[in-house]
Amino acid sequence: MDRFVFLTFDGLSRGAVYAAFALALVLIWRATRIVNFAQGAMAVATAYVGYSVSAATGSYWLGFAVAVLGGLLLGAVTERVVMRLVDHSSHLNGVVVALGLVLVIQGVLGMIYGNEFRPAEAPFSREAFTVGGIALLSRFDLFVFGAVFLVVALLVVLFTRTSVGLRMRASAFAPDVSRLLGVNVGGMLTLGWALAAAVGSLAGMLVLPTELGLHPNAMDIVFVSSFTAAVVGGLDSAVGAVAGGLIVGLLLSYVSGYLGATVAPIAVLLLLVVVLLGRPGGLFSRSAARAV
Amino acid sequence: MTALLEAEQLTVGYGAAPVLHSVDLTVAQGSITAVLGANGAGKTTLLRTLSGLLRPATGRVVLDGQDLRGVKVEQMVRRGVAHVPEGRGVVTELTVDENLRLGGLWRRDRVDAKRALDEVYDLFEPLARRRRFPGHQLSGGERQMLALGRALVGRPRLLLLDEPSLGLAPKVTAQIMGLLRTLRDRTGLTVLLVEQNVRSALSVADTGIVMSLGRVVANADAATLRDDEDMRHAYLGF
Numbered sequence: 324m325d326r327f328v329f330l331t332f333d334g335l336s337r338g339a340v341y342a343a344f345a346l347a348l349v350l351i352w353r354a355t356r357i358v359n360f361a362q363g364a365m366a367v368a369t370a371y372v373g374y375s376v377s378a379a380t381g382s383y384w385l386g387f388a389v390a391v392l393g394g395l396l397l398g399a400v401t402e403r404v405v406m407r408l409v410d411h412s413s414h415l416n417g418v419v420v421a422l423g424l425v426l427v428i429q430g431v432l433g434m435i436y437g438n439e440f441r442p443a444e445a446p447f448s449r450e451a452f453t454v455g456g457i458a459l460l461s462r463f464d465l466f467v468f469g470a471v472f473l474v475v476a477l478l479v480v481l482f483t484r485t486s487v488g489l490r491m492r493a494s495a496f497a498p499d500v501s502r503l504l505g506v507n508v509g510g511m512l513t514l515g516w517a518l519a520a521a522v523g524s525l526a527g528m529l530v531l532p533t534e535l536g537l538h539p540n541a542m543d544i545v546f547v548s549s550f551t552a553a554v555v556g557g558l559d560s561a562v563g564a565v566a567g568g569l570i571v572g573l574l575l576s577y578v579s580g581y582l583g584a585t586v587a588p589i590a591v592l593l594l595l596v597v598v599l600l601g602r603p604g605g606l607f608s609r610s611a612a613r614a615v
Numbered sequence: 616m617t618a619l620l621e622a623e624q625l626t627v628g629y630g631a632a633p634v635l636h637s638v639d640l641t642v643a644q645g646s647i648t649a650v651l652g653a654n655g656a657g658k659t660t661l662l663r664t665l666s667g668l669l670r671p672a673t674g675r676v677v678l679d680g681q682d683l684r685g686v687k688v689e690q691m692v693r694r695g696v697a698h699v700p701e702g703r704g705v706v707t708e709l710t711v712d713e714n715l716r717l718g719g720l721w722r723r724d725r726v727d728a729k730r731a732l733d734e735v736y737d738l739f740e741p742l743a744r745r746r747r748f749p750g751h752q753l754s755g756g757e758r759q760m761l762a763l764g765r766a767l768v769g770r771p772r773l774l775l776l777d778e779p780s781l782g783l784a785p786k787v788t789a790q791i792m793g794l795l796r797t798l799r800d801r802t803g804l805t806v807l808l809v810e811q812n813v814r815s816a817l818s819v820a821d822t823g824i825v826m827s828l829g830r831v832v833a834n835a836d837a838a839t840l841r842d843d844e845d846m847r848h849a850y851l852g853f
Contacts, residue, residue: 486720493706493717500704503666504765505692505721 325457330580331573332451336464337533338572339471344526344549345556345564346478350519352558354495354512355406357417358550361424363542365401365520366527368428369393371436371537373528374443383446390524398520402513432539440541445532467529474522475565481518482561491515544588548575551595557605566607570594619644619773619805620665624674627657627664633672634660636829642773647799647806649820649837651813651851656826658809659701662775665807666698667691678773692721695772699779703762707750711742714750714761718768728768735764738794756787763791767798773805774798780812788812792819813851817841825850 344362351359359365373390377383405424409417447462482488493501494511502508530545531537552571556563571591578590598605622640626633635657642648650658663669665676667688676683678694686694706714715735719728736743739760745753753761759779766774776795780788796819798804810816817823823840825833827850833840840846 486716489709489713489717490720493709493713496708497704497706499668500700500706501717502688503668503692503698503700503704504717504769505689506717507689 334573334576338569340530342565342568345552347519347523348553349564354515360421363546364425364428366523369524394521394524399517402516429539441537443531443536563607621677626673645803646821649816649823650809652826657829697766697771698775701777705750712746718765
């Protein structure tokens with residue numbers, strides 16, 4: 324029982340990060356129908372920059388801010404300079420370009436920082452509080468929950484309560500109609516990519532201290548888990564992405580806890596296959612199934 | 616009567632084959648002009664070109680004396696052009712209220728944008744009762760009201776309407792045609808109306824343009840078109 328409680332909390336904490344990362348994937352999918360396979364690599368790139376700033380200045384938080392703002396910038400630049408030039412007659416084109424970006428970014432990171440693991444420090448203790456002999460959460464876990472909750476809340480407010488959010492949603496659903504109504508659809512797209520990449524970078528900063536550390540490929544496994552989370556949630560649904568993230572986090576935690584860590588990635592892929600076969604529109608889709 | 620909109624020698628094509636061939640068109644300020652013709656005559660292409668969604672290969676569009684070449688689509692609404700596209704263009708994932716607000720987001724005068732929104736709710740009572748409903752839950756008639764209302768929130772000078780009667784009951788169509796006439800009389804709105812429903816379009820229009828295979832084959836008073844039996848038989852099917 325103790326073990327179950329511990330694994331549950333651990334799973335929710337991981338799941339919160341996957342939720343944030345899945346949310347970033349959903350943001351771009353909704354606006355462009357492209358799964359941004361480069362998101363993990365982009366997040367790692369900004370994390371490297373962030374940790375470099377932290378090392379140079381001695382301030383973790385300055386590096387943290389640089390990483391997230393760097394994500395904002397990198398997302399905007401990626402949309403403006405790369406994705407906008409992609410021929411959108413087939414969605415596959417964008418996906419292939421995103422996969423190419425992964426190779427470019429990881430290659431460049433390897434050249435600059437080397438292909439060894441570098442430590443990624445956490446800003447808070449990762450030692451769990453124990454309540455009644457059961458290890459529950461660490462300070463860092465609480466920070467993860469708080470940060471993800473804040474991001475989700477801000478995104479909800481942005482999309483449902485502000486006119487920019489209304490423009491962004493309209494641009495994603497009906498670009499031509501939105502342009503006829505005076506919406507700068509291209510600008511909204513850039514903003515969407517910027518926000519998504521910033522959320523991705525945040526997720527990277529939250530997950531890297533719990534992984535082996537900084538490495539050009541450090542987010543690959545996280546990407547797979549988060550992509551599964553987004554698909555479980557239906558790719559179109561922000562609520563689904565958050566729920567999917569928590570489901571995948573719990574699954575990973577239970578499987579590694581009870582069956583061993585080596586089985587965990589297989590469990591995630593199995594979940595992906597089962598969902599795609601059984602409910603290709605995701606567990607939270609309202610509309611008909613969509614081919615992924 | 617002064618011309619609000621002029622198209623000169625518009626040739627437009629998707630790919631190699633032109634869909635519009637050297638179309639000339641003049642729409643008088645404060646008038647309702649019906650664009651008639653069979654499927655594939657180029658009516659929708661004409662509207663999409665006038666609102667900037669399509670770029671003509673040759674020719675130009677002039678609004679109130681200003682050449683619109685090079686004006687972006689999203690700037691057209693700021694120049695007073697509202698285009699209600701085929702299939703109405705209601706963003707079905709958004710609520711009625713969000714759709715309507717979208718129509719006025721570009722406006723700097725927030726007070727008048729709000730006033731225009733309230734006027735639309737007064738004008739279309741069914742919309743006022745369904746403010747929080749998503750677009751996909753509306754009936755065809757309500758969607759048409761929403762699309763029209765959303766255009767009106769921007770207080771346009773020129774309204775481009777693509778097949779507003781499509782899929783609507785005759786009574787609802789008649790209401791919408793009546794409303795267009797009221798708007799023209801009250802606010803001086805200029806309307807360019809693409810219609811398959813020739814009778815209802817000519818009942819409200821001042822002038823009519825008949826298109827066939829991408830060319831304008833007739834341009835006359837609505838009454839003249841109604842009475843021209845040869846024209847009706849040849850192009851309008853009644």
